[in-house]
Amino acid sequence: MKIAYVINSVEGGGAALPVPDVTGVMRKLGHHVEIFALARRDGKAIAPMERAGLRVHVREGSRTDHVSAFLWLKREMAAYRPDVIWTSLTRATLLGQVVGKFLRVPVVSWQHSARLKPMNARLLRLLRNRSALWIADSACVEQMTRRTLGIAPDRILRWPIFCAHEDFPQASPWKPGETLRIGTLGRLHPVKGYDTLCAAISLLHGKSTLPLFEVLIAGEGEERARLEAMIARDNLPVRLVGYVSDPPAFLAGLHLYTQPSLWEGFCLGAHEAMLARLPVVASRAGEMPFTITDKTGRIVPPENPEAFANALQELLEKPESLSSMGAEARRVVLERFGEAHFEQTGKNVMSRVEEIVGR
Numbered sequence: 001m002k003i004a005y006v007i008n009s010v011e012g013g014g015a016a017l018p019v020p021d022v023t024g025v026m027r028k029l030g031h032h033v034e035i036f037a038l039a040r041r042d043g044k045a046i047a048p049m050e051r052a053g054l055r056v057h058v059r060e061g062s063r064t065d066h067v068s069a070f071l072w073l074k075r076e077m078a079a080y081r082p083d084v085i086w087t088s089l090t091r092a093t094l095l096g097q098v099v100g101k102f103l104r105v106p107v108v109s110w111q112h113s114a115r116l117k118p119m120n121a122r123l124l125r126l127l128r129n130r131s132a133l134w135i136a137d138s139a140c141v142e143q144m145t146r147r148t149l150g151i152a153p154d155r156i157l158r159w160p161i162f163c164a165h166e167d168f169p170q171a172s173p174w175k176p177g178e179t180l181r182i183g184t185l186g187r188l189h190p191v192k193g194y195d196t197l198c199a200a201i202s203l204l205h206g207k208s209t210l211p212l213f214e215v216l217i218a219g220e221g222e223e224r225a226r227l228e229a230m231i232a233r234d235n236l237p238v239r240l241v242g243y244v245s246d247p248p249a250f251l252a253g254l255h256l257y258t259q260p261s262l263w264e265g266f267c268l269g270a271h272e273a274m275l276a277r278l279p280v281v282a283s284r285a286g287e288m289p290f291t292i293t294d295k296t297g298r299i300v301p302p303e304n305p306e307a308f309a310n311a312l313q314e315l316l317e318k319p320e321s322l323s324s325m326g327a328e329a330r331r332v333v334l335e336r337f338g339e340a341h342f343e344q345t346g347k348n349v350m351s352r353v354e355e356i357v358g359r
Contacts, residue, residue: 001357003033004082006073006092010037010058012044012243013219014086014342015112017268019045020052021163025346027053036076038069038092038258044245046134066095074099083357084108087131090120092197097130106132106356112161114140114286116148117261125149132356135349137161138287139268159349162271163342164333169252170277173323182312183254185247185269186261188221188240193283194258195223198230199258199305200312201238203341210316213237216254218244251276255322256315261285271337274329281311291336296329 003026012017023033035049035056072343077085077099087096088110100107109131128149136142142158145151174180175261176267186192194217201215214229217239224240231238244250255281257273264286273280282288283302292299298311315322
């Protein structure tokens with residue numbers, strides 16, 4: 001089959017990161033795949049896709065010029081002549097569904113978010129039958145998609161978007177006298193809850209029972225100025241290190257990972273941290289409560305600095321236990337999301353797609 005993989009943008013992070021692994025399964029099965037991005041944004045996802053051997057088509061436009069994006073996509077699909085349009089995220093799905101209807105090409109749609117904006121939910125529900133098959137990237141997203149969009153059970157499959165590679169770099173255990181490094185990955189956006197993290201660190205700052213520690217927040221975005229002000233006001237041991245081009249190396253330099261998000265889908269950052277042999281303190285959001293247990297970290301309510309501080313304090317007071325918790329975290333994700341499981345699930349999904357195209 002010829003597959004047109006349509007995504008919102010080639011921004012670094014988020015749904016663009018797993019594209020090489022996902023399309024790798026498709027290509028191993030003999031399918032031809034090309035990527036079509038409705039906007040560039042920072043373009044940081046292009047290089048990994050091209051290194052994987054993918055051809056990437058990028059429209060130069062914004063996130064809101066929907067008519068222009070539709071016309072571009074329609075022209076590209078008419079020229080490429082795919083057997084299936086595979087869409088990722090709401091904008092790509094809605095435009096892909098309309099283009100697929102025009103060109104009489106079946107559409108398969110990823111769902112990555114466990115929470116949809118009301119307007120997006122209404123539009124996707126209205127057009128839900130224009131996607132022949134829906135793919136949820138996690139258990140939490142499958143539950144949301146079935147409930148919110150009214151998708152029948154036989155029209156949705158689950159393919160966890162995370163492929164846990166065994167050669168992923170591993171963090172070194174904390175040593176007495178060493179500054180304990182706590183980190184997190186993600187864009188500086190209100191949904192990531194970094195203000196909650198800063199408030200929690202303010203509650204812990206200066207406690208004599210804790211080892212010397214610092215917090216590293218890797219990412220860029222609109223919240224930088226507000227977070228900088230919070231950090232400066234309370235003289236917090238928190239650093240905004242900016243966008244990191246090598247997340248595995250960043251994670252391997254930590255001893256503990258945090259994810260204070262208000263909501264998530266699968267949350268690649270937290271699962272990659274577990275693969276890097278790190279325990280994770282995270283909010284009850286997205287897929288994280290399905291994966292993280294007391295043996296691998298802590299789950300706390302979102303937007304609750306006191307609960308987050310208590311969970312961090314509990315782990316920081318026993319820093320020698322972090323390594324064994326991290327080892328268990330790595331074992332869990334390799335067992336649940338390892339390469340063999342990822343590939344077999346993908347093959348099962350593609351078998352269903354082949355049936356749809358062959359009708």
